[in-house]
Amino acid sequence: MASMRKLTLPHIALAAIISAVMPMHAQNYTSHLDRSQARSMVITQLGIVATSQTLASQAGAQVLARGGSAADAAIAADAAMGVVEPMNSGIGGDLFAIHWDAKTGKLAGLNASGWAPEKLTVDFLRQKGYTQMPQEGVFSITVPGCVEGWAKLHQRFGRLPWAELFAPAIYFAEHGFPVTEYIDAYWRSGQSLLEKDANARRIYLPNGRPPKVGEVFRNPEYARALELIAQEGESAFYRGPIAQDIVKTVDRQGDVISLADFSNYQAEWVDPISTTYRGWKVYELPPNGQGMAALEMLNIFERFPLPEWGFFNADALHVKMEAQRLAFADLRRYLADPRFAKVPVEGIISKEYAAKRAATIDMNRAHCDVEPGNPPNAGNDTIYLAVVDKDGNIVSLIQSLSAGFGSGVVSDEFGILLQNRGGMFVLDPSHPDVLAPHKRPYHTIIPAFMERGDLHIGFGIMGGYNQPQAHAQFVSDIVDYGMNIQAALEAPRFTKLDWGGCDFMIEDRFPPFVLQGLEQKGHILIMRGAYASPMGGGQAVLHNSSTGINYGASSPRKDGAAIPEPAPYFESAQKKK
Template identity: 45%
Template sequence: MKKIALLNFLFLFSICVFAQDRITGLTFATRSEVIAQNGMACTSQPLATQVALDILKSGGNAIDAAIAANAALGLMEPTGNGIGGDLFAIVWDAKTQKLFGLNASGRSPYELTLDYFKENGYEKIPSHGALSVSVPGCVDGWFELHSKFGKLSMADILEPAINYARNGFPVSELIAHYWQSNSRILQKYPGFEEIFMPGGKTPAKGEIFKNPFLANTLEEIANKGRDVFYKGEMAQKMVNYLREQGGFFTLKDFEDHTSEWVEPVSTNYRGYDVWELPPNGQGIAALQMLNILENFDIGSMGFGSPEYMHLFIEAKKLAFEDRAKFYSDPDFNELPTEHLVSKSYGKERAKLIDPNRAGRNYPAGEPDTDNTIYLTTADSEGNMVSLIQSNFRGMGSGMTPGKLGFVLQDRGELFSLEEGHMNVYEPHKRPFHTIIPAFITKEGKPWISFGVMGGDMQPQGHVQIVCNIVDFGMNLQEAGDAPRIEHSGSSQPTGEKMTDGGLVSIETGFSYQTIRSLMEKGHKISYANGPYGGYQAIMWDEKNNVFYGASESRKDGQAAGF
């Protein structure tokens, strides 16, 4: 009887265990995809996702919704973005059936020169303070998007963010953590504590945070347009503050700011066209990696296999050597972009990979010539927006001017001080940029709008998402939930060189046998805390005329539609 009882217990226990596994899809998937007919929004903050949906339901299009969500995120996630930062976007325009790329990144001050850094003993540009600031491009980016594609008025689009800024919103656990972490470094700068540390501390989980200064700023922008930010009293406040803090900006730096519409760049990966924006961003690193990986039968190796992971890591090292050497402001250099993303170049670089050994360093090619937000929206007309926006280094430079309610970015830190380098500091120049939106088309039609935020992780994340979907057959949510890897220690556009092969950080979910195999190949392995990027994606299903949405399970993300 005891034996029968034991067998019955084991049988029932096994049913319970299996019942806890997902009955559809892979076991690591946190939830199903969201599916909707009329519109979709995927952001890293549920309240911002709802703002985007409200805009869509009130007659706005995907572009209006993206701007509205971005404005809300600047308030709700000041740890990653805001109007003191830059913006990049890829837009699928349903009317023309074309992709459009927007580079809304800012430039260095006219009056600051490389000689200043040399004469004052700087080996690199500081990570915080006035010397790290470049002109914020976000607001101009909004108005460029709106003037080309928008439907609703900017007053209607910015109204939800203004209301939340004035009336408050509850801070989430994750953002509260990042907020406190940033404040330890930034609270010493004038203006920061008054706005972002009410009562002398950062808001805790669940506390209501209000930013009336930002509400006033957004209201001015909504009513008076982009010039109030770049040519009016706001610009003068930013200039005065920065000069008081040792900076070199003048009003001319803001008055002369412009965004640029650019042609997205693509490569075809096993029948799918993957699109990125050209430098000064790092998007083409993802294309270079895909061109290298296409020379190998990734699908047969299997997700999580040491063979695939080794090839991925080595492809990343190779692409990042070119990134360190060539990626820079195209207004100052003739960049070999077309050659870098060519199939022949990818095949040539792939030959440098030893399948049994991790490379400690690689040469850059010789061609012929922590924090960010990402969101994506789609509407019933078929428009889709892939948008990324950031302050860099979390909350940015710490420069918090004139009760305007935001922190200025520190993108200028990413210039090199090495004379002759393509990314060397020069006046009125755009620095190398990490934030990149992505898009996939299939046979000339829109398929997936996606992004993976997070510094150097971004092109690595893009490639892992593409491989997860194309090579390993994952659905849109599984592709983002799958455990990720991140290689660090590559050569940098600021001048640092890779000498020891770098470090491979691995999320939990990979087998010990895989990790041991990678170590035997010479990879240095770490179980780091992450965050391994932040993913959002929308996929258009032409057959059923529906949108699929997916969101990052490692953050507060929400995909929602109607």
């Protein structure tokens, strides 16, 4: 309904539209002053680190300059993110990654999502009066997989000594960092949750309130945990003093987690799943993550002439919105830990199934509540980073505490915020995502990768249920409309963060005629700002293997930046003497 949106939108000039969609290899440089792309890509012969916090990007870039691999830089940047963006990441959360090896051209997927404690069962919660999974507190906590994920990544692809990778994070935790604009807003939004936990109040509400923009925040307890991990490896977390601290903290409030839950946990290498999209190959990780929804959406997109329709077109956006509804109906019905339930991944991401789902789309009317299909063989607060090193190796990595500040529970000794990913389980025994001991829940966080010929792109976009929607839109922006990776991250988007209904949030950079066309089809549009946080901040890196040139990009919806590896200019000058 028109009353739900702003009617006075800035009309976007045709020249700006054209400049936004020019391909990365054929940019119209004569129109650069009129482009709608707000910032340029970072372009270098060396490596690039792109995160949502510039200090973390800088940390990763310096690791590259010390001879580190893409994996080394990703670990260092992620560890730093847990300090400078503590509400969205940290060692109390989970991790997924995709690694592309430039020499072999091979991809490796990493699932470092944690499992439910042995004692946490449906009956256990029913006896305590729960009818739904708790979304905060000790009964929402699953074993964190992040540190085990770092270890697996370093063992296979690292170059530098493990301990060196934690120097930046330890430095920021000990010496402090000035709070940035978005972090200030996130911190304030989580204040009520933090106030419920004594440790959270003590550590994360210094002076009784969230730190403000520009104020320096220090976390010496967390620094000590990082020092132990640097010195002793992942065993300090899963079999040593950190595990003991977490178990003691949780059991004091609920007696639900054990040292065995930690010591028995292992991350696993997995094969990415993929589809083709108009000549490109797009990769996601298999369940228990929701990446298959992005691939299903792309397969549905492919059934329609999106390039001919253009970017600012109501029919094109209608198809994408309807594809979202179809894919999410399937997610809700089928997604679970494949070790516990059969998930029909191959059927869901098949071209044949997409054709059947696409045939149900009515081009004149929105279907607000969509039923799941019958495929053959039939969870907002996250950080994402992308790294490419000078050799072209790429890491696409995503990490999260699930909701902002996770469960709200902070460990006694080391000040670790513990995730609430267990809140993604259900208590319905007939559902594939039903809670069970040592089962991994439905996971929203997904890294991605795409390639065609000599072009290889690691990318990811944050934001809970937004992620597969944003992935599909990002791929379409590049493939269908010729945008470069920065323009594709900046391009206006829509999203839906709940199940069912006719409503979509949409950024106000879409022209009025497009919005009116969508409303005429029955979509209810909830207008958001030009670069709205619910659409998800993201990063991307691109390696051109024919030229050896690397490109980096970062979304303006967060505080971050893509930062290039410092060139060895001083060393070069010294050698000339």
